[in-house]
Each structure stands twice: as C-alpha cells, then as structure tokens.
Amino acid sequence: MSLFANIDWSDIGFATLDTLTMLGGSMALTVILGLPLGVILFLTGKGQMLENRAAHTVLGLLVNILRSVPFVILLIVMIPLTVLLVGTSLGVAGAIPPLVVGAAPFYARLVETALREVDKGVVEASFALGGSRRQVVLGALLPEAMPGIIAGATVTAIALVSYTAMAGVVGAGGLGDLAIRFGYQRFQTDVMVVTVVVLLILVQVLQMVGDAVVRRVSHR
Amino acid sequence: MIRFDSVSKTYAASRGASGHAALREASLEVAQGEVFGVIGASGAGKSTLIRLINGLELPTGGKVVVDGDDVAALDVAGLRALRRRVGMIFQHFNLLSSKTVEQNVAFPLKLAGWEPAQIKARTAELLARVGLTDHATKYPAQLSGGQKQRVGIARALATGPKILLCDEATSALDPETTEQILALISDLNRELGLTIVLITHEMDVVRRVCDRVAVLEAGRVVEEGPVEEVFLHPASGTARRFVGEAEEASEVALPAGVLVRLTFKGEATYKPVLGAVARETGVDYSILGGRIHKLRDAPYGQLTLALTGGDIEAAIARFEAAGVRVDRLEDAR
Secondary structure (H helix, E strand, C coil): CCCCCCCCHHHHHHHHHHHHHHHHHHHHHHHHHHHHHHHHHHHCCCCCCCCCHHHHHHHHHHHHHHHHCCHHHHHHHCHHHHHHHHCCCCHHHHHHHHHHHHHHHHHHHHHHHHHHCCCHHHHHHHHHCCCCHHHHHHHHHHHHHHHHHHHHHHHHHHHHHHHHHHHHHHCCCCHHHHHHHHHHCCCCHHHHHHHHHHHHHHHHHHHHHHHHHHHHHCCC | CEEEEEEEEEECCCCCCCCEEEEEEEEEEECCCCEEEEEECCCCCHHHHHHHHCCCCCCCEEEEEECCEEHHHCCHHHHHHHHHHEEEEECCCCCCCCCCHHHHHHHHHHHCCCCHHHHHHHHHHHHHHCCCHHHCCCCHHHCCHHHHHHHHHHHHHCCCCCEEEEECCCCCCCHHHHHHHHHHHHHHHHHHCCEEEEEECCHHHHHHHCCEEEEEECCEEEEEEEHHHHHHCCCCHHHHHHHCCHHHHHCCCCCCCEEEEEEEEHHHHHCCHHHHHHHHHCCEEEEEEEEEEEECCEEEEEEEEEEECCCHHHHHHHHHHCCCEEEECHHHC
C-alpha cells in the first residue's frame, strides 16, 4: 500500500480552496465589523474622547458574552440566524456568519488594546494642533495604533483558520470537513496528516505575512 | 496677550476621593512679545496652567482670556481656530511615530485644511528654519532628542501662531541640547515677535530666556515679576528654593557682625569694589556665600557677607554708590 493511498489530491485542492474562501470572507467581514467596534469600545472608555459608561459597559458585555461561547456551540446556536442571513446553514456561505460572530468581538478587543497603547501625549498634541475629534482619531490615533491593529488581524486570521476547521463539524466544507469525514470517521490517517500539514502551512504563511506588514508600518 | 483672572481648576472627585484643586485663584498677565516663565515643583499646577491657555483644560472658576478670546466661552470651531494661533511643544515631543518628520510638520496644516502645494512649501520653509531639511524623510525614532524637539517646534509654528506654549520643553534633554533649544526659542521670540509661555522646574531655563516669571506653589501664584527681581531677591519660600539660596544663610552657624547680601549687576559685577570699600572704611568681611552668573545676557553676582568693625554704615553707602544693591539679612539670624 502506497503512502498516500487514500488521498484524492483534487479533493484536497477543493477543500483548501473552500477553507481559503471561508477565511477570506469571514476575515474581511470581521475587520469591517470588529475594527469600528474596537474603536468605539476604546473611545467610550474611561477618560477617553467619547467617554460613555453605559455604552461602554453594554458593548463590553456583548463582546465578552460572544467571546465566552465556545465556537462549536456558537456554530449550532447560530443556525437559525445563519439561515435567516444567507439562506442556508451549510457550506462555505453557511459557515461565514458564525465565523464572523465568533471572530469580530475577539478582534475588537485586540483593536481596543492596540489603541490603548498609543501614547496619550500624541493624542493631546493632535488636539493642541487644532484637530477635531474625527481628525485626531483618523489622522493620529489609528495610524499610531496600526502596527498593533495589524498584528491583531494576524492573530485573528490564525484563530479563524482553526474556526473554519471546526466549522467542518456542521458541514461547512473545507479542510476540517475533509479531516473529520475521511481522516477521522474512515480512519484514513494519511488524509488527516495531509490536511493538518496544509493547515500548518496556511497558519505559517499568515503569520509571516502579518509580521512582514507590521514591520513595514512600524517606525518606532 | 494672555490674562488669567483668578482662575481655579478643580478636578472632579472620583470614587470617594475628594476633588483636587490644581489651580487656586491664579491671576497673571502675559504681555505680547514677552517670554514668560512659570516655575514650580511637580504638582504645583504648572501643566494645568499651560493647558488652560489653549483650552486643553477648561477652568472651573475665573476667566482665561487669550488673544482677546475668553477660552471657556469658545465653541468647538472657535477653540480649534484659537489652537491654530497658539502653538505648543512638549517635554516628550509627542511626535507621530507613524509619520515622517515632513509629515509631522505638515500635520497641523492638514488639520487646518491647507492645499497640498501650500503645505509642501510651508513645510520646507519650517524645516529649513529649524535646520532639519536633511532629515525630512526620516521617522522620529531615527532622530536625537534635540532633533525631535526641533520637529516639535517646526510643527508648533506651522500655522503661524502668535503664542508658543512650552510644556517642560527641555526637561528631557541633556544640558548642551537644552542650550540649543533655548537659543532657538529665544531667536523665534525675537524674529517672529512670538509671545512665549514656558513652564519648567529648572530655574536655569527661566534665567536664560525669560523676561518675567511667575512662581507657582500648590496651585497659587506666590510671586510674579521680572526674572531679575525674582531671581536676585526671591520673596517666597518656593522661589528661594529654586534659586538655591534657602539653605545658604540659614542652615549654617553664623559669625558675629552685620549680615548683608550684595547684588552686583552688569558692569559692577567685574569691578573690585569689595576690597576698595574694605580698605577705605576699615570694615572687615567674611564671605558666607556667593555666585556669579548670567541673566539672559547680563552678568550678575551675589555675595553674602558678614561685616565687622569699622564704619559699617559708610561701607554700605559706598557699595550703593558703586551701583551695588545691599540687602540686610538681619532676619536670617
């Protein structure tokens, strides 16, 4: 028996493509939702420009609740909402809503932390130079926090890779689905090994790209 | 140009702690074109005071009038317009690390909505003025402290302000760099007619560049006047400590005799007055302390003496005739 007897490379290829599609789609939406959420979390915090205890507490609670639900559970709990949003709970499309709901709050917290790291003096100086709140947030705060915001995106993308694999459990397709159906349920260890290796490479590439971008935007 | 009418600033109480009064009924006036120093220990209210001028903080009592505007009464647009007329530099420079030197200087112009072409020309002009043309495309992290402060100054001057606020601007710099930055600040004061308010805890900074100084102690202005006056004849405890003479005559056992402090200014500083007077009047002296320095560009000296024997009154009259100010320090005994 040859080493990779059970491997259908075109299956692996399609599964990889599915995983990448899920990752790309959910990552884009995670940033679109998580970044503003993180900025609002930061700005409504104590001593910040838009300090608002009620808004900060409610948003923080929401983020914490979503973050504390294990992703496997979230996948299942979300099914009715997912069907409502994209018409199905299956396949790549069905996986994206729970992936975003799982990852966006996580990313929002990372964005909030990155913004907190920005030197308060720089923000004060930007106001002293005649900046409006909007100008200070967009022109000083976000550019200064950019290395942290991008590093946070890298961490989130890698977390999403493992979430997409988990989404395979509920029929999302992708490498995780392949690993479970063939590698686990049919005892095809070679399939398991190959999917793990592909996921590993994916994670490694994401980390390297993320680090490179951070180095590029960081001038500290 | 800047007027504080019994200005108070109390920070709201938080979590059971009572409110903190950073400034208590402080009044002072800064004239156009002068370099005004505010000196005080940390926590005396200096940074609150300077931030009230450009509305980064608002008073809880009294009135701050800057360039004709009551700062607290301005709306958002008015406040932003005021800030374009009031530049500010900081102890830790507060440059944007994500922007180049050029972009940092251009930042306030962008905030003010200038056209790109105008911004480019103005930025080049400012960088040339502070001697950083060659560093335009570097990032702040690649610069020395002195260079960073020059960027800060160029940035603060970008919108052509009438007033420059210096928040401990040289406190993070070494002595040599401090000297250079102070020289630049002095030059700008002369060239552009800038009104400058600087806060510091270093008397040396005040001595070198300021025309007038206010001494702040626990949120109150305890002394205000020409630097020369405050420096040579400090009245308040804080001022004496800053001038470094508090311990001079009080902590040592004093010899018998009449205790006097002689203040020489300008030409008199270098004249051999002391020996001549002693010979003529038969007065003997022991030197208890002394210093010689410069206030801006004028030399001055101070000697604390114990006079014994001879005609002391005549000696004092002789000193005064020679242009030396004499203060009796009877109270120091």
